[in-house]
Amino acid sequence: MKLTLKMIAIAAAIASMAGAAHADLTPANTGNGSLAVVAFNTATRDFYIRDTGFFINSFLPTGITTLPGDGNAIGDKTPETGLMLNKTNTTSFADPTFGTWLGAQDATSVRWFVTASDSISTTQSGGVARAITSSATALTASNGQVGNYAASGNAGNLNTLAGGTPFSLSFSAHTGAPGTFDSNFGLGSLSLASLNQSVGLYYLVRAQPTGGLANPASVIQYGNTTGFAAVTLASNGDFSYSLAGAPAAPVPEPSTVWLMGAGLIGAVGALRRRKSADQA
Incomplete structure (x- = not known):
């Protein structure tokens, strides 16, 4: 009986981690935008967008707590025990459509990044903006950059790029990737990753409601005391998030x-x- 209950608990834990694809991507102006993977061909401007099944508030670093206006969400994605999310426990992290899309591309010209945003996050002093993104280099950002990033004309509403066409997991075979992709919506071209490249993940928050490019935003890199987390988009379309856990105490020799x-x-x-x- 105890074993059965334990197995049920494990299954429930896995289910709580696994994302589920949505009919369309939730925009930033809801206060809880969808977490998506964007890939594009820098030469042909073909692009692809994947819904990971998570939102900005369900993919926060451990210990980060949002304010009541943002639902009092509590982060759990950087535990000391480590965490691995991939196609095994998160169905939407795999997408066969990506292979079809990539077959028409020169893989060496493909770049990708992770994105989620919130343009109306509320604080006691006023509205601020938040975002999650990946970066191949150490990332810094200003208040103004985070605000622009979450705007509806940038990362704040990826659905507009699909012309309002609903999709259950991803949409591809689209052309005309906007120039904002080349700079990850203003955070810099060095943040873009190549296929099969593991890069860092960052949580960005405006430090204050006002202030432009001269005022630094709060930037947290995902990780724990063991090291930093990594996200990877493989050439077969599989996406993964990995964070090592603290090493177990050594078992004494006999x-x-x-x-x-x-x-x-x-x-x-x-x-x-x-x-x-x-x-x-």
Whole structure:
């Protein structure tokens, strides 16, 4: 019975981690935009967008808590125990359509990034903006850049690129990728990744409601005390998120265990002899 309950608990935990594709991508002006993967051909301008099944509030670093206006979401994606999300436990992290799309591309010209945003996040002092994105280099951003990133004309509403066409997991065979893709909506071209390249993931928040390019935003790289997390888009279309956990305590060798036991027995014997001498 205990084993059955344990298996049920494990299944429930996996189900809670796994994302589910939606009819369309939720825009940033809802306060909880969809987390998506964007790939595009820098030469032909063909592009592809994948719905990971997660939202900005369901993919926060562990310990990050949003304010009531953002649903009091609590982050859980950078635990000390580590975390691996891939096609095995997250169905929408795999998409056969990507292989079809890539077959018509020169793979060396394909670049990709992860994106999610919130343009109306609320604080006690006013509205701010938030975003999640990947980057191949250490990422910094200003308040103004985060605000522009989450705007409806940029990452804030990827659905407009599909002409309002609903999709359950992804849409491809689209041309005319906007120039904003080349800079990851203003965060810099160096943040773009190549296929099969593992890169960092970042959570960005305007540090204050006002302030432009001169005012730095809060930038948190996903990771724990063991190291930083990595996201990867493989050439077969599989997407993954990986974070190593803290190493387990080493198991003592049998000889070490014997010596520890012998030492403990010796210590107990000495204590008994001392007690007997005191009583004599």
